[in-house]
Amino acid sequence: MKNPESLSQSSNHPNPNSLPTDKMVTGAGAATSKKRQRAVHAANLTASSSTRSSSSIVLDKPGPNPIHKPHDPSLPLFNDVASADVILRLTVDPTLSDLTSDHSPDDVVLYLHAACLRRCKYFAALLSDRWQPRNQDGRDDVVLAAPYRISLEVPPAPGAIEARISLLRLLYSDDDDFASTINTAAAAIELLPVALELLFEDCVRRCVQFLEAVPWTEEEESRILALVPLLSEDESKDLLARVSGTNNSSEEMLYGLITSVIHNPNMAYVKAFVAKLLREFSARDSAERVLERAFQSTFKVVKESMEDYTRPGVRGDHNETEAIQRLNLHTAMTNGRHLLWLVERMVELRVADAAVKAWSEQPSFTADLQRAFRDDAWRNIVPGLPGVLLRCTAKLSSAIASGTILVAAQVRKKLVNDWLPVLIVCKDNTSPLTPNNRPLYLDLEDTFLKIISTLPMLDAKELLQQCLIFSTRNFDDCPHLVMAFNTWFRRAARPPQGI
Structure with a gap:
């Protein structure tokens, strides 16, 4: 002045x-x-x-x-x-x-x-x-x-x-x-x-x-x-x-919202709201980290519950053991639903790469599932558990088959190799097909066959032989299996290509 x-x-x-x-x-x-x-x-x-x-x-x-x-x-x-x-x-x-x-x-x-x-x-x-x-x-x-x-x-x-x-x-x-x-x-x-x-x-x-x-x-x-x-x-x-927030305040807030909605009952509308927030969240890297964190913690609970169910460490009263086993199944079922919601969000946002890799490295977990689904105890306790876990598998596999998620051939092979036996066990323990009903595992069969078609010939040969269970009495009921074998034989008949 x-x-x-x-x-x-x-x-x-x-x-x-x-x-x-x-x-x-x-x-x-x-x-x-x-x-x-x-x-x-x-x-x-x-x-x-x-x-x-x-x-x-x-x-x-x-x-x-x-x-x-x-x-x-x-x-x-x-x-x-x-x-x-x-x-x-x-x-x-x-x-x-x-x-x-x-x-x-x-x-x-x-x-x-x-x-x-x-x-x-x-x-x-x-x-x-x-x-x-x-x-x-x-x-x-x-x-x-x-x-x-x-x-x-x-x-x-x-x-x-x-x-x-x-x-x-x-x-x-x-x-x-x-x-x-x-x-x-x-x-x-x-x-x-x-x-x-x-x-x-x-x-x-x-x-x-x-x-x-x-x-x-x-x-x-x-x-x-x-x-x-x-x-x-x-x-x-x-x-x-x-x-002004801290360096990770947005991620902590988002993780808190996700944790809140997946661990509270009757939160369908809130889940829809949080899903919208995730879709519109400006920092995709932050959303990916938060979802991966929630996925890993929830997946861990499911795996530990099934491990405790198939290999119980309880000794003593039969009724007490049975109560603990029921609790393990209910815990796996509840967190399996949360896991499915998280997988859907990750696939929707195209940030499911880490989830696919984690899902493909579960030989112990899938072995526990096979043991559990071979007996009848789960039917009266958590009849929907196989469907929930197969839906998680189907969501991730479909994203791979469609190219939404790009992972290495070895990851694709391991995913099919670990989860194909679970699919087969579920098929053996599920009611027969009806003319107007196409069960979830048939869609998963089709997706697995598509993934197998993307693998090297030797890997595809090994996995296709395990898929013979997909066939039915009626040749026309398994066109996906027929197409997969025809594709493999057509490629096998081609002379080796020099490089």
């Missing part, structure tokens, strides 16, 4: 905060705050013995803002021509104006009072005794020219002049009147940069306090973040706490 004596003087401004509060900065130069050192669009404030020749809007009706409470008679009236000792002109900075515009905004002239203006550190420094002439008798009391003229240059932004008038009105108000003016986030955002510019600490504090306590729109949040660098660390910490 420029000095109050001359438009041309602009250097070596003293700092008002370096002096006692009753002795503000004097001398030529801009009044700035050493405490804040704020890089704001400072208004150009100058004193002049004559007014500008441009047209002016004079607010010639003194009085407080209509939305304020009745005026305190102990305070001067805002914009009172009769009693004013300072004339302040608000004018658009010509160096920042739009040169292509034919219209020049009118100036605004305000009749103000030094006693009120001194509430603002900028004006307190500007009007301090070192800036003013002394009495001829050498006394220290300040003699202001009557009236003292100041010009304040304003950026040519919409609402810039109005924001400064609102702030100047607050200099004539007590603390209760702040609530009448700073009553919306938009109002606080408009006033805050002006208060920072003119070092009106009470207004800065009230704006920050209000913004910290009220909701923001997305646009308001962007504007507030742009103002945060102008605030001190203490002023900005509460605002930043609302918008």
